[in-house]
Amino acid sequence: MIVVLTGGTGGTKLVQGLQQVVTPDQLTVIVNTGDDLQWWGLHVSPDVDSVLYGLAGLLSADRGWGVEGDSFRCLECMQQLGQPSWFSLGDLDLATHLTRTAILRAGNTLSHATAELAAKFGIRARVLPMSDDRVSTVLDTAKGKLTFQEYFVREHHQVDVTTVHFEGAGQSRAAPGVIESISHAEAVILAPSNPVTSIGPILAVPGIREALRTTAAPVVAVSPIIGGAAVSGPAAALMQMKGWPSTIFGVAQAYDDFLDVLIADQADAGEIERALGDQHSMLSTPGLHRELASASCSKTAQVLCTNTLMRSSDDKRELAAFILKHCFALQSAEA
Amino acid sequence: MIVVLTGGTGGTKLVQGLQQVVTPDQLTVIVNTGDDLQWWGLHVSPDVDSVLYGLAGLLSADRGWGVEGDSFRCLECMQQLGQPSWFSLGDLDLATHLTRTAILRAGNTLSHATAELAAKFGIRARVLPMSDDRVSTVLDTAKGKLTFQEYFVREHHQVDVTTVHFEGAGQSRAAPGVIESISHAEAVILAPSNPVTSIGPILAVPGIREALRTTAAPVVAVSPIIGGAAVSGPAAALMQMKGWPSTIFGVAQAYDDFLDVLIADQADAGEIERALGDQHSMLSTPGLHRELASASCSKTAQVLCTNTLMRSSDDKRELAAFILKHCFALQSAEA
Numbered sequence: 001m002i003v004v005l006t007g008g009t010g011g012t013k014l015v016q017g018l019q020q021v022v023t024p025d026q027l028t029v030i031v032n033t034g035d036d037l038q039w040w041g042l043h044v045s046p047d048v049d050s051v052l053y054g055l056a057g058l059l060s061a062d063r064g065w066g067v068e069g070d071s072f073r074c075l076e077c078m079q080q081l082g083q084p085s086w087f088s089l090g091d092l093d094l095a096t097h098l099t100r101t102a103i104l105r106a107g108n109t110l111s112h113a114t115a116e117l118a119a120k121f122g123i124r125a126r127v128l129p130m131s132d133d134r135v136s137t138v139l140d141t142a143k144g145k146l147t148f149q150e151y152f153v154r155e156h157h158q159v160d161v162t163t164v165h166f167e168g169a170g171q172s173r174a175a176p177g178v179i180e181s182i183s184h185a186e187a188v189i190l191a192p193s194n195p196v197t198s199i200g201p202i203l204a205v206p207g208i209r210e211a212l213r214t215t216a217a218p219v220v221a222v223s224p225i226i227g228g229a230a231v232s233g234p235a236a237a238l239m240q241m242k243g244w245p246s247t248i249f250g251v252a253q254a255y256d257d258f259l260d261v262l263i264a265d266q267a268d269a270g271e272i273e274r275a276l277g278d279q280h281s282m283l284s285t286p287g288l289h290r291e292l293a294s295a296s297c298s299k300t301a302q303v304l305c306t307n308t309l310m311r312s313s314d315d316k317r318e319l320a321a322f323i324l325k326h327c328f329a330l331q332s333a334e335a
Numbered sequence: 336m337i338v339v340l341t342g343g344t345g346g347t348k349l350v351q352g353l354q355q356v357v358t359p360d361q362l363t364v365i366v367n368t369g370d371d372l373q374w375w376g377l378h379v380s381p382d383v384d385s386v387l388y389g390l391a392g393l394l395s396a397d398r399g400w401g402v403e404g405d406s407f408r409c410l411e412c413m414q415q416l417g418q419p420s421w422f423s424l425g426d427l428d429l430a431t432h433l434t435r436t437a438i439l440r441a442g443n444t445l446s447h448a449t450a451e452l453a454a455k456f457g458i459r460a461r462v463l464p465m466s467d468d469r470v471s472t473v474l475d476t477a478k479g480k481l482t483f484q485e486y487f488v489r490e491h492h493q494v495d496v497t498t499v500h501f502e503g504a505g506q507s508r509a510a511p512g513v514i515e516s517i518s519h520a521e522a523v524i525l526a527p528s529n530p531v532t533s534i535g536p537i538l539a540v541p542g543i544r545e546a547l548r549t550t551a552a553p554v555v556a557v558s559p560i561i562g563g564a565a566v567s568g569p570a571a572a573l574m575q576m577k578g579w580p581s582t583i584f585g586v587a588q589a590y591d592d593f594l595d596v597l598i599a600d601q602a603d604a605g606e607i608e609r610a611l612g613d614q615h616s617m618l619s620t621p622g623l624h625r626e627l628a629s630a631s632c633s634k635t636a637q638v639l640c641t642n643t644l645m646r647s648s649d650d651k652r653e654l655a656a657f658i659l660k661h662c663f664a665l666q667s668a669e670a
Contacts, residue, residue, distance in 0.1 A: 040433045041376075041440055071408060077430030081455045083437070091426040095412030098375045102418070105376055120416045 002324070003185040003217075007032045007198025008047040009064045010224055010231055010310075011191030012054035015125075017316030018189075019055060021324060024124030028181045029055075030208075032193070033110065033129045034137035034166055034201030035148045039087050040078065042097040043104055046149070047198065048114055048129055049096055056121035064232075067092040086154045111175045126177070130202045133172035137201050138165045148197055157234035161241050164196055169204035182211040187327040190221035192231065192308060195254035196238035212258040218327050219260045222308055222319070223251045226265040231309065247271065252301055259301045263323060265308040272303055337659070338520040338552075342367045342533025343382040344399045345559055345566055345645075346526030347389035350460075352651030353524075354390060356659060359459030363516045364390075365543075367528070368445065368464045369472035369501055369536030370483045374422050375413065377432040378439055381484070382533065383449055383464055384431055391456035399567075402427040421489045446510045461512070465537045468507035472536050473500045483532055492569035496576050499531055504539035517546040522662040525556035527566065527643060530589035531573035547593040553662050554595045557643055557654070558586045561600040566644065582606065587636055594636045598658060600643040607638055 002022055004015055006029060015029055032047045046065065053059035053067060060068045070090030079085040089097060096117060103113040109132040118127050137148040140163040143155065151157055182188055193199050203209045212219055228247050230236045236246035244250035248264045248271065255262075264272065304326055310316045337357055339350055341364060350364055367382045381400065388394035388402060395403045405425030414420040424432060431452060438448040444467040453462045472483040475498040478490065486492055517523055528534055538544045547554055563582050565571045571581035579585035583599045583606065590597075599607065639661055645651045 041437050042433075071406070071426070073406060073426040074409065074429045074433070077427045078433065081430055081434045081452070083430070083434055091406070091408040091429075092412045094409045094426075094429065095416055095418070098377075098409070098413065099416045099418055102376050117416070 001028060001181060001185050002026055002187050002189065003028045003030065003181045004189045004191055005030045005199055005202050006047070006051060006191035007193030008035070008050035009233070011193040011198065012050045012059065013310040013316050014189070014191045014222060014320060015051055016054045016313070017310065017318075017320030019125065020313070020317040021320045027125035028177070029125060029127045030178050030181070030202060031127060031129055032198050032201050033131060034135050034197065037087070037147065037149050039089065039097070040083065042101045044089070044097050045100065045110070045114070045129065048127065049093070051127055052096070052114075052117055052121055052123060055118075055123045055125055055127070058121070066090050087149055109175070128177050128181070129175050130178060130208070131172045131205050132175050133168060135169045135172050135201055135205065136167040137197050138167050139163070140165070152234070157237070161238060164200065164238065164241070166201050166204040169201065170206070172205050174205050174207050179207050179211045182208065182215050185215060185217040187324065188212060188215060188217050188219045189323060190219070190255060192222040192224040194224060194230070194233055194235040194238065195251055196235065196242055199254070209258065219255075219258050220263060220323055220327055221251060221255050221259055221261070222263040222323070223248045223265065223268070225251055226308065227267045248303070249275065261326065262301055262303045263308060264303055264305050266305050269305045272305065336363060336516060336520050337361055337522050337524065338363045338365065338516045339524045339526055340365045340534055340537050341382070341386060341526035342528030343370070343385035344568070346528040346533065347385045347394065348645040348651050349524070349526045349557060349655060350386055351389045351648070352645065352653075352655030354460065355648070355652040356655045362460035363512070364460060364462045365513050365516070365537060366462060366464055367533050367536050368466060369470050369532065371471075372422070372482065372484050374424065374432075375418065377436045379424070379432050380435065380445070380449075380464065383462065384428070386462055387431070387452055387456055387458065390453070390458045390460055390462070393456070401425050422484055444510070461516075463512050463516070464510050465513060465543070466507040466540050467510050468503060470504045470507050470536055470540065471502040472532050473502050474498070475500070487569070492572070496573060499535065499573065499576070501536050501539040504536065505541070507540050509540050509542050514542050514546045517543065517550050520550060520552040522659065523547060523550060523552050523554045524658060525554070525590060527557040527559040529559060529565070529568055529570040529573065530586055531570065531577055534589070544593065554593050555598060555658055555662055556586060556590050556594055556596070557598040557658070558583045558600065558603070560586055561643065562602045583638070584610065596661065597636055597638045598643060599638055599640050601640050604640045607640065
């Protein structure tokens with residue numbers, strides 16, 4: 001069983017790649033729900049939706065969120081009616097939120113709602129919210145306390161952040177299957193999602209970080225940072241705020257207590273060479289195992305370089321295949 | 336002040352006509368909410384919406400309900416997600432229901448929500464729900480107990496009805512302004528809506544029927560029955576179920592304790608002549624006042640014949656102007 005921990009945009013691309021190289025019943029996706037919001041009275045789970053749409057082949061390739069070919073007619077009317085409109089829900093997308101909200105209002109859990117939606121979308125991989133309890137990513141910023149979507153969408157993440165909180169995390173429980181799937185996985189993959197606000201909330205749910213530390217499976221993270229910058233979104237700024245360098249070394253540091261392998265982009269091979277000194281000879285070869293000798297990592301991790309920028313369906317499949325190949329090689333070597 | 340009591344489709348046409356002949360601040364519309372339903376977790380007020388869309392110039396002329404030019408993309412997705420889909424909400428229409436539901440969830444009344452929506456739609460006439468309390472039209476039928484929309488939309492009113500109940504009516508209070516506007520009106524008009532399930536629920540709210548009996552204003556009803564058949568919908572069958580003939584005389588009977596004038600269609604002039612015997616000479620002239628001598632009417636009402644079929648905007652305006660002219664003539668005569 002391959003278990004992926006993911007946020008929305010970047011992570012979903014990797015999930016789509018994995019879908020091409022493993023059978024659906026081998027794939028479990030654990031999704032951040034710290035970004036969930038009540039919008040127009042509906043329960044919206046942006047990251048869960050991206051994963052569901054991605055797996056169902058419905059995700060808008062242009063936008064990276066929402067449904068391909070969606071329209072925004074209801075949104076325009078909401079705006080005319082003086083309702084908040086900075087968070088865009090498409091007309092097709094709305095059906096997902098209306099359905100989820102109806103399932104939740106009937107007294108069911110978010111896990112249940114997610115499984116029901118996944119089934120309706122014909123998805124056979126297992127998609128689990130990190131928790132059925134409400135965990136909210138909240139940021140202290142120069143504009144005051146903002147929820148993640150206020151920060152990310154409304155303010156276009158153009159505001160300085162001093163602290164990130166995961167409200168409710170302390171009292172939350174991992175959703176059914178989350179801890180078990182990590183513990184019994186053959187490989188655990190942290191998708192190239194923001195370590196602070198996409199993977200961070202998942203790690204804040206009691207028991208999940210511990211499961212990552214103790215699982216026998218190799219834990220592999222794909223860096224969302226290439227060449228010292230985030231592929232998309234505010235990962236670099238938020239990592240700096242946390243005191244981590246906005247480099248692949250910072251990513252390793254975020255996961256330093258459980259990380260076995262960091263997958264970095266080819267573009268970072270030079271950076272790795274410089275950091276690791278004379279062990280650089282093989283670094284330009286994809287598939288190279290190399291100890292990540294960053295002083296800040298408490299655990300000895302390895303780094304592999306390959307193309308991590310997923311522009312096409314082929315890119316996604318190749319990255320997924322690369323990860324699996326080396327994970328299983330690692331497992332065989334350990335066995 | 337002109338006060339109209341109305342349901343959805345037919346009544347809205349008359350309201351649109353009145354809008355053309357009176358200034359908006361002279362017009363109060365009291366709307367049936369017995370058809371309201373919770374749909375996809377949203378509070379839908381079908382008759383209120385028809386009136387709002389009608390007054391805002393947004394009503395679909397083809398359908399007679401919903402927004403002109405609306406699409407049904409969300410509905411199609413809801414269907415694919417296994418959600419109930421027999422009641423159609425358009426993508427634009429959804430914004431109204433989302434907004435109303437949000438206003439209600441914030442602890443406001445239906446009157447408040449309706450006024451807020453009306454203001455956003457730029458409507459200056461006053462639109463009042465009959466009550467802020469929940470009154471539900473429920474029908475005992477050959478298929479068991481059905482809500483009005485189950486009967487009307489889902490079953491296409493093709494099922495025999497034995498009884499109509501207005502659940503909650505006994506405990507309901509008329510919405511603010513309803514009783515007062517009837518009591519202080521210059522004319523009260525019952526729109527050509529179903530006497531049983533559109534006007535019936537309004538009359539079932541304590542105090543409203545009494546206000547109609549005691550108001551000094553002439554109370555005028557436009558018959559929704561032409562030539563012994565309903566212009567649309569199940570009015571004829573439901574009137575028969577109530578023991579009223581499905582004719583203009585049955586309409587008069589439904590309102591017999593407060594009706595001053597019944598507006599009938601020209602097509603019924605012959606029927607009236609036959610019923611009223613030798614007083615027929617002037618009946619083909621629109622504007623004729625004639626006592627409605629139906630034995631079943633406890634109050635002596637008059638009947639006026641004109642064109643009541645509202646196909647065009649001109650038809651609507653002409654009918655509205657006709658009613659007002661004769662109402663005010665009546666008032667002058669009484670004064």
